[in-house]
Amino acid sequence: MRTVAGANIVGLILGAIVFANFFLLTLYVQQVLGYSALRAGLTFLTTAGTAVIAAGVAQALVTKVGVKPILATGLVLMTIGMVWYTQISVDGTFVSDLLVGYVAVGIGIAFAFVPVTIAALAGVADHEAGLGSGLINTSQQIGGAIGVAVASTIFTSHFTTLVKEGTAQPAALTSGFEWAFWFLAALGVVSVVATFVFVHDREIASSAAIEPEFSSSN
Numbered sequence: 001m002r003t004v005a006g007a008n009i010v011g012l013i014l015g016a017i018v019f020a021n022f023f024l025l026t027l028y029v030q031q032v033l034g035y036s037a038l039r040a041g042l043t044f045l046t047t048a049g050t051a052v053i054a055a056g057v058a059q060a061l062v063t064k065v066g067v068k069p070i071l072a073t074g075l076v077l078m079t080i081g082m083v084w085y086t087q088i089s090v091d092g093t094f095v096s097d098l099l100v101g102y103v104a105v106g107i108g109i110a111f112a113f114v115p116v117t118i119a120a121l122a123g124v125a126d127h128e129a130g131l132g133s134g135l136i137n138t139s140q141q142i143g144g145a146i147g148v149a150v151a152s153t154i155f156t157s158h159f160t161t162l163v164k165e166g167t168a169q170p171a172a173l174t175s176g177f178e179w180a181f182w183f184l185a186a187l188g189v190v191s192v193v194a195t196f197v198f199v200h201d202r203e204i205a206s207s208a209a210i211e212p213e214f215s216s217s218n
Contacts, residue, residue, distance in 0.1 A: 004132065006198020007119035008139040010071070013191040014112055015140030016147025017078055017184050021085075021105065023148050024155065024184075025098070028088060028177050032170050043094060043102070050106025058114040066201040067115040072192055074111025079188025081105035085181040090170045122204040147187070155180040 120136035159176035
């Protein structure tokens with residue numbers, strides 16, 4: 001059950017990154033770049049579309065190379081996306097400041113969520129599958145709430161300090177977002193480490209081998 005616990009730890013961190021990422025980017029594109037709410041929403045189609053395409057690829061790769069490599073790859077891509085966003089600028093554009101991050105995060109989301117869900121159910125009995133599924137979903141939701149709270153606190157604190165020092169509001173906002181994204185990048189690194197420490201493909205493979213045998217014997 002170590003992998004199940006590890007998957008929920010990773011899921012909590014992943015939820016924190018994903019929810020806070022969209023929260024911060026929504027504020028940035030509207031308050032700094034001046035996008036309308038509709039235009040801001042349309043930009044996220046890049047991430048959504050990439051995730052839909054990458055999900056099928058992730059599913060196929062998990063069966064061939066295992067859960068841990070794909071999960072780690074997804075989390076690394078998420079971390080790269082967060083680092084990319086630390087370079088956003090006051091006069092940024094979609095192509096120069098956001099596109100690479102949007103694509104990296106889109107692939108990362110698919111490559112992370114598919115295997116972490118599989119890992120969260122490793123060794124879980126059939127009659128407890130609903131509990132295992134609910135647990136990983138709850139971990140992600142709790143992580144999202146914590147991530148948004150902490151990231152917004154970092155952003156607001158830095159923004160307020162800069163404004164009091166006389167920094168123009170757009171520059172102060174952008175700097176606040178950058179600090180928050182550095183926090184999310186750090187979480188990404190922690191999630192990769194947690195994957196290598198707690199998630200074990202051998203445990204997942206053994207549980208997959210046991211379940212069919214158990215089912216056939218009944």
